[in-house]
Amino acid sequence: MPSSCVVDIDTAPFKGSIKLNTGLFIDGQWVDPVDKEMIDVINPSTGKTISQVSLGSSKDVDIAVKAAKQAYKTSWGLKCPGATRGRLLTRLADLIERDIDEFAALEALNAGKPFHIAKGKDMAGVIKCIRYFGGWADKIQGNTIETSEQKLAYTRHEPYGVVGQIIPWNFPMLMLSWKVGPALATGNCIVFKPSEMTPLSALKFADLVKEAGFPPGVVNLVNGYGTTVGQAISEHMDISKVAFTGSTLVGRKVLEASARTNLKVVTLELGGKSPTIIFDDCNLEQTIKWASMAIYANMGQSCIAGSRIFVQEGIYPQFMEKFTAVVQALGRATGDPFSSTTQHGPQVSKVQFDRIMGYIESGKASGATVHLGGARHGTEGFFIQPTIFTDCTPDMKIVKEEIFGPVAAILKFTTEEEVIEAANATVYGLSSCVFSENLSRALRVAHAIESGSMFVNSGPTVDSAVPFGGFKQSGMGREHGEYALATYTQVKGVHVNLGMMI
Numbered sequence: 001m002p003s004s005c006v007v008d009i010d011t012a013p014f015k016g017s018i019k020l021n022t023g024l025f026i027d028g029q030w031v032d033p034v035d036k037e038m039i040d041v042i043n044p045s046t047g048k049t050i051s052q053v054s055l056g057s058s059k060d061v062d063i064a065v066k067a068a069k070q071a072y073k074t075s076w077g078l079k080c081p082g083a084t085r086g087r088l089l090t091r092l093a094d095l096i097e098r099d100i101d102e103f104a105a106l107e108a109l110n111a112g113k114p115f116h117i118a119k120g121k122d123m124a125g126v127i128k129c130i131r132y133f134g135g136w137a138d139k140i141q142g143n144t145i146e147t148s149e150q151k152l153a154y155t156r157h158e159p160y161g162v163v164g165q166i167i168p169w170n171f172p173m174l175m176l177s178w179k180v181g182p183a184l185a186t187g188n189c190i191v192f193k194p195s196e197m198t199p200l201s202a203l204k205f206a207d208l209v210k211e212a213g214f215p216p217g218v219v220n221l222v223n224g225y226g227t228t229v230g231q232a233i234s235e236h237m238d239i240s241k242v243a244f245t246g247s248t249l250v251g252r253k254v255l256e257a258s259a260r261t262n263l264k265v266v267t268l269e270l271g272g273k274s275p276t277i278i279f280d281d282c283n284l285e286q287t288i289k290w291a292s293m294a295i296y297a298n299m300g301q302s303c304i305a306g307s308r309i310f311v312q313e314g315i316y317p318q319f320m321e322k323f324t325a326v327v328q329a330l331g332r333a334t335g336d337p338f339s340s341t342t343q344h345g346p347q348v349s350k351v352q353f354d355r356i357m358g359y360i361e362s363g364k365a366s367g368a369t370v371h372l373g374g375a376r377h378g379t380e381g382f383f384i385q386p387t388i389f390t391d392c393t394p395d396m397k398i399v400k401e402e403i404f405g406p407v408a409a410i411l412k413f414t415t416e417e418e419v420i421e422a423a424n425a426t427v428y429g430l431s432s433c434v435f436s437e438n439l440s441r442a443l444r445v446a447h448a449i450e451s452g453s454m455f456v457n458s459g460p461t462v463d464s465a466v467p468f469g470g471f472k473q474s475g476m477g478r479e480h481g482e483y484a485l486a487t488y489t490q491v492k493g494v495h496v497n498l499g500m501m502i
């Protein structure tokens with residue numbers, strides 16, 4: 001009998017016991033991994049173990065792929081009408097909404113997100129995303145193509161079959177929804193790997209997949225390390241497409257694995273070093289709130305974090321005064337994710353904590369000034385103070401590299417041309433923000449910046465209906481919107497002879 005655990009939480013926003021199956025979810029059943037290995041799951045607020053869950057291997061990936069292939073042939077893919085897929089996705093979204101508090105509690109416990117943010121932002125986004133793609137499931141259609149009177153030609157947008165999905169720990173449920181929503185809507189079966197650090201909410205999700213009535217094998221969940229389960233997914237000969245979110249380093253490995261094996265289609269959503277560009281004529285009150293949200297939301301653990309803040313010289317003193325006050329308030333709202341006043345929780349792990357503190361030390365050593373923060377918060381867990389660096393120059397590591405933590409580098413600029421060049425001086429190109437009340441200028445800049453998303457007079461407010469993905473080394477392919485459907489379908493051109501003779 002595969003193992004389970006009960007997570008007891010007794011806090012103001014959530015009191016209760018959450019029962020979780022801790023096995024692997026394969027072919028609609030909870031099973032033990034072949035090698036019977038387990039992994040500790042850590043609470044980043046304390047550094048203590050919450051529970052142990054199963055740790056899969058390539059052997060479990062093989063079993064999951066077989067189940068997915070069988071489901072694709074018999075009960076999903078082209079065998080299952082889009083309307084049925086859509087209904088199941090909608091039911092799944094309803095079940096997630098029913099259990100939203102449990103999900104938010106698991107995200108707070110395992111990923112350190114403030115509970116009210118996990119509920120109001122992450123989980124609200126998850127439900128919206130799955131409903132959105134549920135709505136697409138019966139609207140996937142090709143075209144007829146005019147060629148000659150003797151030929152009928154049309155296209156079909158067919159699923160790949162079995163797709164692999166590998167996600168990170170920064171938005172465990174949100175990244176899951178971005179992946180499974182379009183894959184299921186388009187009729188693919190899934191072998192899914194959560195981050196080995198944050199698997200708890202995905203375990204709960206798998207139970208709801210079963211409750212919603214998805215046929216066995218359509219969604220399979222194999223928790224495990226990247227170098228075993230992740231690599232096995234990337235190399236698998238019977239997986240036709242893999243969607244990955246994570247570091248650029250691992251993104252390259254996934255692409256290499258595809259090249260080495262079956263040339264599976266790869267979509268990658270990778271790192272960023274996003275610019276927030278603030279002109280003298282911005283609405284300062286609004287801009288400051290958005291700029292703070294852009295870098296510090298989710299403790300800076302976001303690929304779209306606005307970690308380079310370019311401020312035009314005329315507004316620089318006012319910006320610094322007000323921005324500092326907002327970030328100081330965020331520092332005071334740092335602490336227990338289950339407190340209603342907390343806005344800023346811990347980093348996800350000791351590894352990430354050390355990595356970010358290393359960047360802070362590098363910033364100091366390279367001559368930048370710690371204007372605010374720059375140290376750990378408290379004595380327990382992996383908390384870091386929201387940090388502002390000034391006197392930054394383009395050559396510094398803290399300006400060039402993705403920190404993935406609550407660390408902003410402020411850079412002063414004079415002209416529009418200068419800031420466009422500086423903002424584009426990065427290998428990344430995921431997301432950017434520009435603030436100016438001069439719409440002509442804001443749009444000119446929006447068009448000149450090399451990034452897959454551009455936010456004008458707002459922070460990065462990603463939406464399920466709008467394509468999302470990277471330019472340059474931030475990735476390839478798009479999630480969200482109709483564009484996501486294209487990355488989960490392959491186009492077949494059908495030629496019908498209406499009278500041509502040889």
Ligand SMILES: NC(=O)C1=CN([C@@H]2O[C@H](COP(=O)(O)OP(=O)(O)OC[C@H]3O[C@@H](n4cnc5c(N)ncnc54)[C@H](O)[C@@H]3O)[C@@H](O)[C@H]2O)C=CC1
Nearest residue numbers: 167168195225226227230231246247250270271303402404
């Ligand atoms: N774009 C994004 O949203 C994210 C970016 N990152 C960046 O990556 C840095 C390092 O974080 P990590 O947790 O180490 O990211 P990572 O890229 O190692 O982890 C992301 C996912 O990839 C898996 N993975 C690891 N090695 C793999 C392999 N060889 N083949 C297939 N899958 C593999 C992991 O198990 C996890 O599920 C962060 O500091 C941040 O800069 C991290 C997480 C998310």
Ligand code: BAL
Nearest residue numbers: 170245301302303304
């Ligand atoms: N990885 C997509 C969402 C984010 O990291 O902000």
